Amino acid sequence: EGQSAEQLLICDPYAVFYLTGKLITPGERFLGLLLQKGRTPILYVNELFRFDKDLGVVKKYYSDTDDVTKLVSPDLDPSLPLAVDKTMAARFLLPLMEAGAASFFLNGSLAVDLTRSVKDEQEKAALRKASLVNDAAMDEFKKLIREGVTELEVADQMLAIYKKLGASGYSFDPIVAFGDNAADPHHSPDNTVLKEGDAVLFDVGCVVDNYCSDMTRTFYYKKYPSKEVERVYDLVRRANEEAEAMIKPGVPICSVDRKARDIISEGGYGPDFTHRLGHFIGLQDHEFGDVSTTNFRLEEEGIAHSVEPGIYHPGIAGVRIEDLIIVTKDGCEVLNHYPKDIEVIG
Structure with a gap:
């Protein structure tokens, strides 16, 4: 209603799951949930994914040879605008537009995205459970670190x-990033062999009860880091903890990013903090919403997001420390309990 649309076609499988409780991953095939004011929702789904469960929707099945435009158009009011979500493929959207299936088309993603960004109690419980598993896994991952092991060998056991x-x-x-690879924020594990003195960065997450976890910790192998690397580590830890400490309802999300960024900048490493402070999380690891200097939304009870400052300076250090938080009535709950002290392993 806020977008002046009485019909909304949702194609994002996770948004469909959020609204119906049924996860369908259609691949290249069309999946759509049509919501219309005063009418029973319609779910369009390929015959390959036929199911019996009653979802409170009208199910309309189609085959691979059916025309999706002819399938959906009869259910639309061509005199009204149609809101579609941001994941609807052009190969399905453009024919609907060419057929005049609606008076005009608009992006209706916010209708679902904003709703999904505020977690209910069941979702919060699932996020806590997933993060507890991630904490326990981090302890196990450390045990994989030994002389001569490669990043890929470690990653393959996770x-x-x-x-x-x-x-x-x-x-x-x-x-999994060893040594200077830790200074590459999205390094993919390769055949780099661990050596004494290396940083060991784990950025890892799992799914429990359909909800995601995500955590980063940076360790050191066999040798305590140099004074400068220790200073870098302490800057990142301060940025993480002080940003978390200011989170509560009503705080502009952009100011949380700014707090962490200012700490790192004042420490002389501002240009080496090369990404936003965090991302929203839930059914997917990266959901709509971020913690950045351009997000002027206010923190709200039930929002869940990461806080993950980092410094990436090849030849000196690569450090990231990441937690997940849920905004509470008067602050935030940090979901990760794994320690953040400098830790030498091996």
Whole structure:
């Protein structure tokens, strides 16, 4: 209603799951949930994904040879605008536009995105559970670190550990970075061999009860870091903890990023903090909403997001420390309990 649209077509599988409780991953095929004022929702789904459960919607199945435009158009009011979400593929949207299926088309993603960004009690419980598993997994991952091991050898063992601890899988592919690779914020594990004195950065997450976790910790192998690396580490830890300390309802999200960024800048490493402070999280690891200098939304009870400052200076240090938080009535709950002290392993 806030977008002046009486019909909304949702194609994002996770948004459909959020609204119906049924997760369908259609691949390249069309999946759509049509919401219209005063009418029963309609779910369009390929025959390959037929199911019996009653979701409180009208189910309309189609085959691979059916025309999606002819499937959906009869249910639309061409005299009204149609809101669609940001994930609707152009190959489905453009034919609807060409057919005049609505008076005009607009991006209706915010209708679902803003709702999903504020977690209810069941969602909060799932996020806590996933982060507790991630804390336990971090302890296990450290045990994989030994002389001569490669990043890939470590990463390849992580999924089994997660599943043993009760997770259903990764929330994203794990980042394992040794030495100077830790100064690459999104390094992909490779055949780099661990050596004494290396940083060991784990950015890892899992899915438990359909909800995601995400945490980063930076360790050191066999040798305490140099004074400058220690200073870098302390800057990142301060940025993480002081940003978390200011989070409460009513605080502009952009000011949380600014707090962390100012600490790192005042420490002389501002240009080496190369990304936003965080991202929203829930059914997906990265959901709509971020913690950046351009997000002027106010923190709100129930919002869940990461706080992950980092300094990435090749030849000196690569450090990131990341927690997840849930905004509470008068502050925030930090979901990760794994220590943030400098830790030498191996």
